[in-house]
Amino acid sequence: MKRLVVMISGSGTNLQALIDACQIGALHAQIVAVFSNRADAYGLQRAGEAGISTVTFPLAPYKRAGRPRSDYDHDLARLVAAFEPDLIVLAGWMLILSPVFLYQFPHRVINLHPALPGQFPGTDAIARAYAAFQRGEIDHTGVMVHWVIPEVDAGAVIASALVEITPQESLDDLAGRIHDTEHRLIVEATAQALQLRGEQA
DSSP states (O other), rough: OOEEEEEEESSOOOHHHHHHHHHSSSSSSEEEEESSOOOOOHHHHHHHHOOOOOEOOOOOOHHHOOOHHHHHHHHHHHHHHHOOOOOEESSSSOOOOHHHHHHTTTTTTEESSSSSSSOOOOSSHHHHHHHHHHTSOOSSSEEEEOOOSSSSOOOOOEEEEEEOOTTTOOOOHHHHHHHHHHHHHHHHHHHHHHHHHHHHO
């Protein structure tokens, strides 16, 4: 059984999709730990209810102590490595991981991003896509899961899905449909990533 570490910062709806997929056998893997940089992330409760180990590891104490970001990423990598993950899934993890972390897990970290490849990297991607639609610049957006590299949202794409934008819908409507797409795509892409890693082993 392949071992997953899932990293979150918020409500954990995509984490829940992964938990559900593992429980029903749609994803042949075990989530061995859930990490969050925020103690109030509801996803930690989801993990606890599923009997999954949780680790809260905030960045703020490092900032207050004047310590460099590399110290945080080094310590975070050490904690994650203790769970011996085959794959690390960033499912709403809102901190950029530096090479100090990523080089400890070569080709083992994937990220979910609510935009299509090459469009709207970084934060607020859904709102930025909606604004671009309102300006007449695009008629669709989407979701992708990609391998994580130091450049933000620029790694090789594992899977993507297009989401049309309609004139009648609000930003919240669009966000809801994108999140529905995320829940499906993150399970599919995690399975694909595990298969790719197995073929490379």
